[in-house]
Amino acid sequence: MLQNKKPKAVPNQISISRNVNTQNANCVVMVSPKEFSFNPETAVDNEFQQQSELTQEQVHQHVMSEYGSMVQGLRAEGVQVVDFDYTLSEKPTPDAVFPNNWFSTTTEGELYTFPMACENRRHEVRADELIASLNASGRNVEKIDSLQEYAEQNAYLESTGVMVKDHVNRTIYAALSQRCDREVLEEYAKRIGYHRVISFQTALESGHPVYHTNVMMAVGESFSVICDEVIPEFERRFVIKSLSKSKQVISISVEQMNQFCGNILQLETVNGNKVIAMSQSAYDAFSPAQLAQLSTHGKLLPFDVTTIESIGGGSVRCMLGEVFLPTRKKLL
Template identity: 35%
Template sequence: MPHMPRSSLQAPASVVMIRPHRFTPNAETRRDNHFQTASPMNAATVAKAAHDEVTRAADALQAAGVQVHLFEDKGAETPDSVFPNNWFSTHSGGHVAVYPMYSTNRRAERRADVLEMLKHRYRVQDIIDYSGLEQDGLFLEGTGAMVIDHLERVAYAARSRRTSEILLERFCTHFNYEPVVFDAVDATGQPIYHTNVVMCIGTGFAMIGLDCIADTARRHEVAERLRRGERDIIALGHAQIAEFAGNAIELQGRDGLVLALSSRALRSLDGVQRATLERHATLLPLDIPTTEHAGGSVRCMIAGLHLSARPLNS
């Protein structure tokens, strides 16, 4: 069995989550998010269920030793606020990025109080705010649009309305990443809206829906770039991508690395895939069926903090 590292630059030990009080699948994003599904429950029941799912998920992460900064969203105008990874990201060296969002009603998700907490609790050197580029029709929805390899300094991105190649290049120049861009489609040939439903990069593994990359040559190039990080590559099929198996995140727990993913995603994995993952991280399934109606899963719910904490008395 390979040595499982106890910590890694890839796996943040602290995260931000948003607990919604008025959650509902977002009608405005349904046009290009084909992972969204209708809920059979009424609006009040859906909102309560999502609130409770986030509460239990945050508790489970904290029980595993992950520090969770849990913010409340009581507004009615931000149906996707449970997915904060789209509007900001953090990077080693004290760097924070704030992003332009494709859907108008997602732009109100950006919160000054979250950024103030980061500056107070962590060593933040600068905040680069790209959100003004919404006026130019340029969008880059954070670590939904990009799946970042913090070890190899690569930003993987599937082309979509939510991922401007111009802005991706600008981000990679500012933050010192190599961009790797590709086209990704679901089983019906529809473009996939966010890269983080196609792939997940951990310290010693990468899960990716290689079948989603229709161009054979590009598929091989992407797989080869991932292998250069000496990772085990776990190929996910279209059915597993549809079950959110790619929408997972490796985190730093009390006793080593954990892989947070949804119960639904875990059920879709076969025995060999599970065994491969378990060589690298402890699997931490979270039960979030209501939240998944909005077309995102565990990775979307978690904004990882790749920042150095300040001393508590500072």
């Protein structure tokens, strides 16, 4: 954790006038799993990862098929997908398929990059290439900011992996862990003008915290899904009370969390229709009553990403980097 550290000044920082944010993005960045494999560095604290008996060639075939089907499925529903095909380097990035951990965007045109806990995941941060891809897709980046310097102090904040945002109410929910430092979290919230940060402890059966908040909870425009039983009781009541003020709260069990029922994301199509992306594993693990509740908030879009989520320890939401950047205006 940080000890009496002051954030460095941001060069060329410009004043941003912030409007009321929309909850859902209608554009996402997805990254091909062309280097995908079991990552022993992340497995240290990611209890969702599993070794596979498949050969690496078989794994590659499976994950490329899963990825392609998900890209095609989202586009067919009217969600814009920026297929970010990065340049290979000497240092492989086995978890690049999970881009939501290293960047985030705002409706004011800001792009933020974040300090990653695992050394080999830091090589995923390719801001210049990402900006080029976003610009080519008609999305403008007006300002770049970074908190990556905190990695030098062993303080990490893995973007929307550890931060689940209620954009409408300018509130961030975050489970504290090695990958989510409280002081960096509060610094980021201050920079983007979010006035409430609700951070809390979690504990799995092993006694270890949940490695990423977005595997245990999701927040949509008017609903939330949360595995609240992993939160200590005195904090649990506060979190649920906060969510309940403006959301329908759908509570899931640890068993359902292990099937990635918390790792879902509400999106909008270009026509403004609501959809909820999730894995087939999550869809199958929700009860009929829970599916009925979720269906009132958008069309359910289950994708089979079994290989990616079992080996990588992350699922559909982790594969989606939301793009809130303004759309470039066409010249007349």
